[in-house]
Structure formats: structure tokens, C-alpha cells
Amino acid sequence: MPELPEVETVRRNLEATVLGRTIQSVRLSGKKLRDPISRNLGTRIRNRRIESVSRHGKFLLIDLDEDQTLISHLGMSGRWLFYDEPPGPLPHVHVRIAFADGTELWFQDPRRFGLLRLVSTSRRSRDPALSKLGPDPIATPLRGNWLFERARGARVAIKSYLLDQSRVAGIGNIYASEILHRAGVSPRRPAGALTAREWDAVADEIARVLGEAIDRMGTTFSMYRTLWNEPGTYGDQLLVYDRAGEPCRRCGGTIRRIVQSQRSTFYCPRCQSLRRRRPALSIARGQSGA
DNA sequence: ATCCTATCCTGTAGGC
DNA sequence: TGCCTACAGGATAGGA
Numbered sequence: 001m002p003e004l005p006e007v008e009t010v011r012r013n014l015e016a017t018v019l020g021r022t023i024q025s026v027r028l029s030g031k032k033l034r035d036p037i038s039r040n041l042g043t044r045i046r047n048r049r050i051e052s053v054s055r056h057g058k059f060l061l062i063d064l065d066e067d068q069t070l071i072s073h074l075g076m077s078g079r080w081l082f083y084d085e086p087p088g089p090l091p092h093v094h095v096r097i098a099f100a101d102g103t104e105l106w107f108q109d110p111r112r113f114g115l116l117r118l119v120s121t122s123r124r125s126r127d128p129a130l131s132k133l134g135p136d137p138i139a140t141p142l143r144g145n146w147l148f149e150r151a152r153g154a155r156v157a158i159k160s161y162l163l164d165q166s167r168v169a170g171i172g173n174i175y176a177s178e179i180l181h182r183a184g185v186s187p188r189r190p191a192g193a194l195t196a197r198e199w200d201a202v203a204d205e206i207a208r209v210l211g212e213a214i215d216r217m218g219t220t221f222s223m224y225r226t227l228w229n230e231p232g233t234y235g236d237q238l239l240v241y242d243r244a245g246e247p248c249r250r251c252g253g254t255i256r257r258i259v260q261s262q263r264s265t266f267y268c269p270r271c272q273s274l275r276r277r278r279p280a281l282s283i284a285r286g287q288s289g290a
Numbered sequence: 291a292t293c294c295t296a297t298c299c300t301g302t303a304g305g306c
Numbered sequence: 307t308g309c310c311t312a313c314a315g316g317a318t319a320g321g322a
Contacts, residue, residue, distance in 0.1 A: 034298075036319075045321085058316080074318050077300075092300080101319065113316055156293060165317080173315055222302080222317055224300045241315095261294070266312085 004073040004170030005213035006224050006232065007058050008138065010080055013227030014053045014062070014105075018188070021099045022049045023064075028116050029094040034075060034115045044118055045070065045097075050108045056136050057169025061124060069121040071129065075113030077223045092266065110223075135168040137206050138214075142168065144200030156192060159187035159204075160261045171206065174219055178290045179205045181240045184196040186272040187258070187265045196278070212237065227266045240266040 026042035026155040031198070038044070055061065061133035062070040083193070084095075095107040095116060107116065117128050135142065146170075150277075154161060161167060162176040171179065180187050183201040185194065218224060218232030221242070225231060239249050243266060244257035253270035 006315085032298095073312095073316080075299095075312070078316095096310090109299095110301065111314090111316090113299070115306080160293085163316095219315080224315075262296090 002058060002078065002218070002224050003172030003175050004055075004136075004138065005175070005216075005234065006076065006218035007055055007060060007170070008214050009217045009226055009232065009284055010074070011053050011055045011060055013082070015228060016268060018099070019104055020048060020050065021103075023097055024100045025098045027096040031094060031112065033094060033109060033112045034073070035117065037116050038118060041095075041116070041118055043049065045179065056130060056139075057133050058172070059130060059133070059169075063121050068122045069119050070120060070226060071115065071117045071124065071127060072107070073115035073129070074224075075109060075111065075115065077111040078107065078109040078114035078228075079225055080221070080227055080228045081108060081225070081229055096099075118127065125275050132166045134165065134167045136169050137210060138170070141207055142203045144203040145196055147203055148194065148196045148199040150280045151194065154191040154282060156191055157187060157260055158189050158191045159265050161191035162202075163261070163263070168206070170210070173263050174221065174238070175209055175213065177241050178239060179209050181210070181267055182209060182272055186269075186274045187267050188274055195218060209213055240268060242266065 004058060006079065022180040023045050026045060028037055028042060047062060048066060048068055050062060051058065051065055052063045060072040062072065063136060066069065083104050090108060092110040093106050093108045097105040112222065125131065146174045150167070150273065151161065159176050159180060162179065177187065180191045180209065183198065185198050185202060213219060213234040216232055216234040216237065217226055219234040219238065220231035220236065238254050246255050248255055248268040248271060251270050254266050255266055255268055258265050
């Protein structure tokens with residue numbers, strides 16, 4: 001569910017809401033997420049003040065005072081929810097953080113693929129979850145040539161390559177398809193076979209698609225919500241994702257769904273040709289020979 | 291090193 | 307209506 005734009009939206013929401021607040025009490029569900037939540041998490045973050053909220057790729061980093069950082073990943077179905085007045089019990093709420101003024105911050109995650117881990121702020125970037133991440137494309141705008149050089153020799157399909165968080169951090173299954181469609185690159189091309197020009201187009205579209213999605217508070221396909229339980233509106237802008245069989249908005253061709261690395265990929269075979277453009281001569285010769 | 295597969299978990303949509 | 311299966315925006319360990 002949540003990719004970079006959704007996580008950035010939540011980060012901004014958290015920054016606007018809980019920055020400077022001091023945690024008064026914590027309640028845990030006791031259920032394990034991707035990893036078990038530390039049993040003493042509550043005692044370790046009680047009385048800590050929230051100093052900053054940052055993000056790398058899909059990871060949120062909530063820095064507290066006393067050299068503590070809460071690392072959070074939303075997985076497929078995680079949500080942070082803020083309440084001025086907390087409602088009655090909700091299912092799948094694994095952490096409830098209460099502040100002194102009665103407001104609360106909840107972490108809800110039905111599928112429990114999310115992550116919550118407390119680490120030392122000074123050593124946070126050495127955490128195994130963060131240490132292997134590639135650059136965050138919002139913090140560090142990517143250059144086509146840098147991507148081109150780095151992908152040299154990679155035989156994996158460009159779609160799967162963009163999902164690899166150690167290459168670029170933050171792109172997920174929806175935006176990978178959208179980015180490649182706008183760049184006019186077939187998702188089936190080997191990453192190492194893209195030309196420098198094509199990487200320029202991919203780099204431009206990474207910045208443009210992610211930026212516009214942040215402006216619209218992300219894409220709500222089903223689970224994702226902002227901190228105030230509102231849907232994002234980038235879903236209106238999707239050109240290929242979940243549109244199999246429908247007409248391409250650019251060329252009128254039919255959007256196709258394929259499976260790559262066991263994930264759905266959507267693309268327009270006409271706009272996103274598998275072959276690089278060939279000289280007109282070879283086409284003419286093929287016709288005359290028929 | 292690279293690449294692929296299976297796995298963790300619940301909710302939901304679609305077929306019958 | 308209800309039952310069953312397939313699938314869903316994620317990362318990661320382990321094997322080829």
C-alpha cells in the first residue's frame with residue numbers, strides 16, 4: 001500500500017501534529033508485526049519528547065529526545081491515526097500513544113507486515129532496515145546518468161529494478177508502473193539495457209510522479225489513509241495501474257496486466273514498446289517481402 | 291553478486 | 307446467502 005508519497009504525507013501530518021509533544025503513556029496489543037514489538041517499548045518512550053519526524057524511502061524516523069528514534073514502516077496495511085478525542089476500540093490497533101492533553105496517536109495494521117522498532121538516534125542509519133537503502137529520490141533528485149551507470153549489467157526487468165529499495169528507496173508497485181508508462185519505457189526491458197536517454201526520462205518521471213502524488217496526499221487504493229483518516233486523491237491521476245483492458249489515455253491502446261516477480265504490472269504495449277525504435281527501412285523491407 | 295521464490299497476515303472481491 | 311479461492315500497495319531469508 002503505502003509508497004513514498006503516502007509515507008511523506010503521513011510524515012508531514014505527524015510533523016504538523018505531534019512535533020514537540022511529550023509521550024505520557026503507551027499501550028501495546030502484544031501482537032507481533034513483521035518483528036515482535038519490544039515489550040518494554042512503552043517504558044522506554046514514556047516521557048520522551050518528539051523532536052523531529054523524517055523519512056527515507058518508505059521508512060518513517062521519529063526522533064525522540066535522549067537519543068531514541070522510533071523507526072516505523074507501514075508495510076501493506078499500516079496506518080498512523082491521530083485523535084483529538086480517541087474513539088472506542090478499533091480492530092488491529094497495535095500501539096496507542098497518549099499525550100498529556102488527552103490526544104492520542106494510534107498505529108493500526110491489519111496484515112501486520114509493518115515495523116516498529118526503537119533504536120539509538122546516533123546509530124539509526126546503521127539499522128539493518130535502513131543501511132542498505134538507495135537514495136531517497138525526493139531528498140536527492142536522481143540524475144539519469146547516475147542511474148544509467150549504476151544499472152550497467154543488470155538483467156532484471158526495469159519494473160522489478162525500480163522496486164528494489166537498495167537501488168532507489170520509496171518506489172512501490174503502483175508508482176513503478178506509472179513512472180514507466182509516462183517515461184514510455186516497457187516494464188519488460190532489462191534495466192541494464194536502457195539507454196542514457198531513457199534513464200533521463202525515467203529520472204524525470206520519478207520526480208514528477210512522486211511529487212504530484214505527494215501534492216495529492218498519495219493514492220488510496222484501499223487501506224491507506226492520512227493521519228486524519230482521509231483518503232489520498234492521486235488515484236484519479238493513475239494512467240495504467242489497475243486499468244487492465246481499459247483504453248490507454250494517451251494512445252487509445254489497451255492497457256495490459258502482466259506478472260513480474262509475482263507482482264502485477266500494468267502498461268500500454270503501444271506506448272511502451274519492448275523494442276527500441278528501429279530504422280524505417282527495416283519496416284518497409286518487411287512489408288515488401290510479405 | 292544477482293535474481294527468483296516462498297513467506298509472513300488479514301480483508302475483500304469474485305466465482306459458483 | 308454462504309463458501310471457496312485468488313489476490314492485495316511490503317520486505318526479507320534462503321537457494322540457485
